[in-house]
Amino acid sequence: MWKIWDFIKERRKLFGGIILLAWSFSLFTAGETPRLSPGPLAKVPIALVSYPQRAITYSLNGLAGIGWSYFLLVGVEAENQKLKQTLLELEANKFLCRETGAENARLKTLLHYSLANTYTVIPAQIIGQSQNGGYLSLTLNQGEGAGLRAGLPVATSQGLVGRVSEVGFREAKVILLTDRNSAVPILMEKTRSQGIARGTGDGKLEIRYLSRLEDIAVGDLALTSGLEGIYPKGIRVGVVQDVRRKNYGLFQEIWAEPSVDLSRLEEVLVILSEETK
Amino acid sequence: MRPVLIYLGWGWFFIVLQVSLFAFLPLGEARPDLLFFLILLMGVEFGTLGGAILVFFLGYLLDLVSSAFFGLNSLLALLFFFGVSWISHRVDSRDLPFWAAALAVFSVVEILFFWFWPWVLNPGTELPPGLFSALALRTLGNLVFGLPILKLLYRVESWRGKESAPQL
Numbered sequence: 001m002w003k004i005w006d007f008i009k010e011r012r013k014l015f016g017g018i019i020l021l022a023w024s025f026s027l028f029t030a031g032e033t034p035r036l037s038p039g040p041l042a043k044v045p046i047a048l049v050s051y052p053q054r055a056i057t058y059s060l061n062g063l064a065g066i067g068w069s070y071f072l073l074v075g076v077e078a079e080n081q082k083l084k085q086t087l088l089e090l091e092a093n094k095f096l097c098r099e100t101g102a103e104n105a106r107l108k109t110l111l112h113y114s115l116a117n118t119y120t121v122i123p124a125q126i127i128g129q130s131q132n133g134g135y136l137s138l139t140l141n142q143g144e145g146a147g148l149r150a151g152l153p154v155a156t157s158q159g160l161v162g163r164v165s166e167v168g169f170r171e172a173k174v175i176l177l178t179d180r181n182s183a184v185p186i187l188m189e190k191t192r193s194q195g196i197a198r199g200t201g202d203g204k205l206e207i208r209y210l211s212r213l214e215d216i217a218v219g220d221l222a223l224t225s226g227l228e229g230i231y232p233k234g235i236r237v238g239v240v241q242d243v244r245r246k247n248y249g250l251f252q253e254i255w256a257e258p259s260v261d262l263s264r265l266e267e268v269l270v271i272l273s274e275e276t277k
Numbered sequence: 278m279r280p281v282l283i284y285l286g287w288g289w290f291f292i293v294l295q296v297s298l299f300a301f302l303p304l305g306e307a308r309p310d311l312l313f314f315l316i317l318l319m320g321v322e323f324g325t326l327g328g329a330i331l332v333f334f335l336g337y338l339l340d341l342v343s344s345a346f347f348g349l350n351s352l353l354a355l356l357f358f359f360g361v362s363w364i365s366h367r368v369d370s371r372d373l374p375f376w377a378a379a380l381a382v383f384s385v386v387e388i389l390f391f392w393f394w395p396w397v398l399n400p401g402t403e404l405p406p407g408l409f410s411a412l413a414l415r416t417l418g419n420l421v422f423g424l425p426i427l428k429l430l431y432r433v434e435s436w437r438g439k440e441s442a443p444q445l
């Protein structure tokens with residue numbers, strides 16, 4: 001008995017190393033299954049990293065803001081002219097919208113449609129980001145305390161950003177739409193045909209499983225279809241940039257640009273639930 | 278002070294830098310793996326079971342705050358640590374060529390892992406373009422940032438009067 005113990009003790013680095021490697025390998029392979037939020041023990045080290053991360057990120061954003069505000073002044077005159085032109089166009093559109101709105105209200109009353117669906121959202125700031133070989137994630141400054149949990153969709157007013165993958169006390173990790181692990185069920189706004197938007201890892205989306213017969217063109221909008229149950233229906237996902245139809249195969253090849261400029265995100269909205277208010 | 282606390286402090290510092298300051302630099306694939314510079318040093322100077330446990334913990338911490346595949350960093354960190362530790366007993370491991378070779382090998386292994394792991398899980402997956410540029414950029418980034426940082430770490434090590442690796 002003692003001989004076995006001595007044998008193990010003499011080779012403790014070897015045995016310890018094998019145990020650690022086996023443990024880390026099991027973590028790695030288990031990581032491919034849907035992940036749960038880390039347990040309470042993991043939240044302490046996450047907090048130890050996220051607080052200084054938050055401080056550095058806020059400081060950097062502050063410094064960048066000072067620098068940018070100078071450079072932005074240079075383009076203010078041109079931007080002002082452009083905004084005036086946009087305002088004129090919007091004024092013209094307003095008259096059209098007023099008429100459409102009145103028509104919409106009448107039709108809703110006819111259909112006994114109560115109120116539009118709205119979402120309960122939590123605003124969050126981005127305090128960190130990570131990029132590894134096409135796998136992209138963000139860290140938010142809101143966590144479990146604010147009601148966040150893994151799987152919640154993240155968006156801005158422009159469209160979908162991604163979904164929450166892990167949650168700490170006061171921070172959460174978000175897997176971006178363009179991450180190579182990401183797949184979102186979509187619905188083409190024009191044709192109502194359904195497909196899947198996969199992240200390519202280089203800032204683009206590949207829309208799959210749209211029949212060659214569907215009339216998809218550059219500029220068409222892809223929306224969330226709401227089928228998977230993670231993303232609410234109707235959120236903008238991306239705009240078609242390139243369509244290729246080969247002479248063979250069932251589907252066409254479609255690439256899209258995300259509706260949200262993911263490289264310039266500062267704040268996002270985490271969609272907690274889809275409720276009728 | 279016990280080496281484990283010093284390395285833990287360095288590890289925490291590098292992880293914080295990696296997920297905050299370096300995350301904002303527009304480096305793309307050339308973004309360096311700061312924690313792995315420390316692990317290289319630990320493989321040479323602190324190649325004990327205690328060092329391995331600490332490396333596992335630091336890799337796990339990096340997985341928690343930033344990882345595409347949960348568990349990948351702790352696995353890569355341990356493999357890199359044991360690899361460096363094993364080789365360091367056979368070659369002169371406190372020299373620039375060793376560091377450069379170790380960093381280059383690590384960069385290649387890491388990128389290949391990221392590129393091919395989804396394909397291993399699902400062989401039908403198309404491999405994305407840009408593998409060679411990613412390999413070149415990651416290796417370049419790790420060498421450009423890694424060598425000066427390792428030099429600095431060794432200077433700090435010698436400043437605190439460390440002569441040789443402690444043995445368990």
